[in-house]
Structures are given as C-alpha cells and as structure tokens.
Amino acid sequence: MNPYRLALALPLAFLAAPALAQQLSPEEAAAVDRLVTMTLADTGVPSASVAIVRGGETVFTKAYGKQSERAGAADAKAIYPIASISKQFVAAVLQQLENEGKLSLDDRVAKYVPDVSGADRITIRQLLAHTSGLQDYWPQDYSFAAMSTATKPQGIIDRWGKKPLDFEPGAQWQYSNTGYVVAGQIASKVTGKPIVQLMQERLLKPLGIRAVDQDDAVGPGHPQGYQRFALGPVRLEPPAARGWLYAAGDLAMSAGDLAKWNIARLNRAAPLTPDDWAEQETPVKLTNGESSGYGLGVVAGNRDGRRTIEHSGGAVGFLLQNMVFPDQKAAVTVLTNGSFSDTSTRIATGLARVVLPPTNAEDAAVLTAARTLFDQLRRGQPDAGRLTENARFYFTPAALADYRQSLSALGEPTSFTQAGRASLRGGFVQRRFRVTYPNRTLAISTFAEPGSNGRWEQFMVSPTQ
Incomplete structure (x- = not known):
C-alpha cells in the first residue's frame, strides 16, 4: 500500500456558498465540472469520481473521463479501490470488538499474533496509530517485484513483520501497512472470520454501502488503473496479484458509497458509538508526549482554519482522497484511476472550496x-x-x-x-x-x-x- 501522504493544502477552486446550503447551485455545479475536467486535462489522469456532502447530506456525485479501456460514459456508481482509506474501517471493527469485551486496544499483540517482532511490547492501538515500529512492507509508490505473485497475510508477516523494529513502540510515528496486516489478523483470530467479512457485516451492510474486496474489483465493469513514466504517455498499470492489500487497503467502493460512511461520521451515528468516532479522531500521543497527528485509521488535520478528518489512499494505478469537515457537516471524496500526479488532492481541495463557506x-x-x-x-x-x-x-x-x-x-x-x-x-x-x-x-x-x-x-x- 502506498505510504500515507500528508497532502499539502493547495488552495484551489472557490465559490461563496451559504453555510446551510444543500444542493449545489448551477453555478457551483459548473465550478465543480470545470475544476475536475481541467485538472484531468492538466495531469493526464484518465478519470475521477467525486462525491460531495454538505449539511450532512450527499448533494453531488459524478464521474468524469475514461474509467477503463472498455467503458463507455463514466459511471458514478463504478467501484474504485479506496486503498488506505480502508484503514479506518479496520480500526472500527477492532473498536467494536473492544466494546463487546472480546479484546482491548491496549492488549499486547503477543496475545494474538506472537510471532511478530516486539509483539510483547506493541499494543493493538499502536498498530492502528502507526506507532508500532513495524517496518512498512510497501513504502514504494509503485508495484514492486514480489507483488506480481499472490500472497497471504502470513506471508507478509513472515517477510516484514519479523524484521527488527524500526523504533521502540510508541516512540515515533511511521506509516506501516504491516501493522494493519497484523491488526486484520487479530480481528480474524478473535472472531474466526476474514476481515473483509467483518467489515461487510458490521459496518458496510448496515449503512447500505456496496463494497467488495479490491482484489475482486477487476475485469469488465470495473475501472482500470493507469500509470505514467515521467512525462511519457499514460499507460495501463496491471493490478497487483491477490492478497497484497489485505487489511492495509482491502476495500473497493464508489465515491457515493464512501460518502455514506462520511455522513455516519458527521452524525456520530451507528455502526459506531459517538465515543468510538471521537476516539478514532483523537491523535495518539507518542511516549515523549508529542501528538502524532494520527488517530486510529485517520489523520486529524486542519485546512484553511477548519478541522479535518481525512485519509488518502494509493492502490496500483489509483490515487484517492477523502476529507471530512466535522464542524461544517461537510465532506469531499475523490477517486482517480491514475497512480501519478496530485490530481486527487488537487480536486478534493478545490471541491472543499466550493462546498464550504469562508471562515471569516x-x-x-x-x-x-x-x-x-x-x-x-x-x-x-x-x-x-x-x-x-x-x-x-x-x-x-x-x-x-x-x-x-x-x-x-x-x-x-x-x-x-x-x-x-x-x-x-x-x-x-x-x-x-x-x-x-x-x-x-x-x-x-x-x-x-x-x-x-x-x-x-x-x-x-x-x-x-
């Protein structure tokens, strides 16, 4: 999985909109169309699918461009891998299991997966907060050699989870997809169910979200990923073999379905409790007392003076961005099928300028x-x-x-x-x-x-x- 990129707040498109506005005005919709189409033309990324939440409701969904070599008109219901945005769903499952008394986020990993380096010192919470010290198995922004062959979670743990820790647990923040593979294994060992099944049953189906394992979001009817070498032509990028994203980035869904999750977050609604949502969004502190800036599967940030809960994602041939603005009851989601450029962040930041009123x-x-x-x-x-x-x-x-x-x-x-x-x-x-x-x-x-x-x-x- 791509390492999480703390995206720069690039100020982009703006149209003044009333704070309580719901549906986009024709002028605002036109601004969205201009922003997305011009950004795709500028970067060469083939397609983008976007969703906008305002006033706690989905007010806009639309897809643009070429989603695959086979597809006709872009479909807003098309399922894109959401990659690392999936991490907050994994964290939510573990929070639910804690509420049910089946585990504690402060349990040591050794209780469930003893063959991981530092398992007797790493907590589940540290796995979810990227402070475990476990070496990341996918720091590259491309699909490396081993990813052409299928793998299983234990294969990732055996190769990367048993290396010496990069630092003492809790001492530093370092993005680690390996930590989430271990977290997914813990959830499965406690329940006897695969992590994707747990997310489906506990989180997605209750919200009416249509999602699949990203390994199954390939072939006819699904967007294809694209890559670009330097400033060369845009080319198809073959997907990774099965198993490589696992709990580090397992889900695929449409932008509109991800918006349903954002609305649940904004409303502090089921399937999580208000306390669980707040816990996810509270940055974990390091052992020196400093804030990591990262909660449980989400980044707690600030854009233009507004509090944000967000996460980006990168799958093979795809880059994604999801931003939630709790105090404004708003959110923007951008899914793109190009593994190059800042298109997803550029569009997401621009959409936020359309959705949100000025702070002053x-x-x-x-x-x-x-x-x-x-x-x-x-x-x-x-x-x-x-x-x-x-x-x-x-x-x-x-x-x-x-x-x-x-x-x-x-x-x-x-x-x-x-x-x-x-x-x-x-x-x-x-x-x-x-x-x-x-x-x-x-x-x-x-x-x-x-x-x-x-x-x-x-x-x-x-x-x-």
Whole structure:
C-alpha cells in the first residue's frame, strides 16, 4: 500500500456558498465540472469520481473521463479501490470488538499474533496509530517485484513483520501497512472470520454501502488503473496479484458509497458509538508526549482554519482522497484511476472550496471584491472608485495595458482563493491571493483599507510556483 501522504493544502477552486446550503447551485455545479475536467486535462489522469456532502447530506456525485479501456460514459456508481482509506474501517471493527469485551486496544499483540517482532511490547492501538515500529512492507509508490505473485497475510508477516523494529513502540510515528496486516489478523483470530467479512457485516451492510474486496474489483465493469513514466504517455498499470492489500487497503467502493460512511461520521451515528468516532479522531500521543497527528485509521488535520478528518489512499494505478469537515457537516471524496500526479488532492481541495463557506465573513467579502478587481484588470478597466490615490498612481496606462494583455491571454482561471490569513501592516490589511490556471499559478499581493469595503492600496500580480 502506498505510504500515507500528508497532502499539502493547495488552495484551489472557490465559490461563496451559504453555510446551510444543500444542493449545489448551477453555478457551483459548473465550478465543480470545470475544476475536475481541467485538472484531468492538466495531469493526464484518465478519470475521477467525486462525491460531495454538505449539511450532512450527499448533494453531488459524478464521474468524469475514461474509467477503463472498455467503458463507455463514466459511471458514478463504478467501484474504485479506496486503498488506505480502508484503514479506518479496520480500526472500527477492532473498536467494536473492544466494546463487546472480546479484546482491548491496549492488549499486547503477543496475545494474538506472537510471532511478530516486539509483539510483547506493541499494543493493538499502536498498530492502528502507526506507532508500532513495524517496518512498512510497501513504502514504494509503485508495484514492486514480489507483488506480481499472490500472497497471504502470513506471508507478509513472515517477510516484514519479523524484521527488527524500526523504533521502540510508541516512540515515533511511521506509516506501516504491516501493522494493519497484523491488526486484520487479530480481528480474524478473535472472531474466526476474514476481515473483509467483518467489515461487510458490521459496518458496510448496515449503512447500505456496496463494497467488495479490491482484489475482486477487476475485469469488465470495473475501472482500470493507469500509470505514467515521467512525462511519457499514460499507460495501463496491471493490478497487483491477490492478497497484497489485505487489511492495509482491502476495500473497493464508489465515491457515493464512501460518502455514506462520511455522513455516519458527521452524525456520530451507528455502526459506531459517538465515543468510538471521537476516539478514532483523537491523535495518539507518542511516549515523549508529542501528538502524532494520527488517530486510529485517520489523520486529524486542519485546512484553511477548519478541522479535518481525512485519509488518502494509493492502490496500483489509483490515487484517492477523502476529507471530512466535522464542524461544517461537510465532506469531499475523490477517486482517480491514475497512480501519478496530485490530481486527487488537487480536486478534493478545490471541491472543499466550493462546498464550504469562508471562515471569516470579511474575508469572504474581500475575496469577492478581489476577484472583481482581477477581472476588471483582465479587461484593463479597474473601478477607480475602489482604488486609493497611491493605487491609481501605480496603475498607469502602461501598467493597465500590461495587466490586460498578459492576464487576458491566460483565459478563465480555474480557481481564485485567499492564501493564508489576513494581517495588519502600515495601517492596511494585507492579504495574499492565489489564482490557478491549468498550466500556471499566479500570486496576488494586496493591501486594502480596513473593512469589507475598504479601497485597494495595492494589487500586484506576479507568477509563482
């Protein structure tokens, strides 16, 4: 399984939306379409399937692009491997077993799987939190040689789970798919059932989620994975042989079905208890008292000042992203069939900008005003009444001509967002904005008079990474 990538918060598409809005407006839906289609065109990833939750309800599902060499129109119900996003389901099963008195998350692994290195010192909780010290069996971002031959959980444990620990349990955080293979084995030994069956019976069927073992999500009717070598052509990527993802990334489902799980999380609903959801989302502390940033199968993070519970995933030929915003009752899911580029994260972050209102009402108003001025400068006709004397001095006829010619040539941007927080300087409010196009990004440095209707003292556009 790909090591979990703590994805960068790349500010992307934004449309101001009411906090309590439900269904996407036509303008918002159009923004989603532009974001996804332009990102796929930019990166070469063949397809994406997305789901949006707002107000605790699924308000949008849609698939784009080519899901396989055999498929016709993209199908939002198509099942993609969700890879490491599956880990939170494995953790949930073990939490349920603890509630039933069948085990404790603080039990030592030796009680169930004694032949693992450090089994007498590693707890189940440390397996789920990636603090066990067990060496990861799949750190690569590609399918390595052994993955062309089928394996079983014990085969993974024998080869990687018996190596010396990378560190003393609890001392560090290091992503370990091996730890989840051991966790899946523990659940099976306690119940006598395979981990996929346990997830189906205990979690998926109660929520009406249609899911399969990712090893079975191959062949006609299923999306195919694709790869790319450097900047070469996009090519089909053969799936791994059976058994390699096991409890580290066992499930395959549609974006809409994963949204059902996100809604259960937002509502603190069955099949987990409110305490179980909270426990999953609480970062585990290391032995030195520092937070790991990771709970039980999920990352507890923050994007643009909003609390997030999220996880990415990578299967052979697929990259996925799932973000939940508990305080806003919102979530976004993006499943893609390309094992290259930042497409899934780029789209997910952009969708969040469509779904979520700004964290600050004044920032929202100024963002709209900044976009208005930007569009005016693309036409070479800024509203002089919104500029201070110094700004009017700066925007000479030559400056306006350069702004118009250079910006209009870029076409319509795919996003316009505030980057970072506002701050005070020289009696003005300083803000920075980011404008993205399929092939480039612009930075805007601004100073404005205080208040949502303050005049612009500075509005300087420059290229950036």
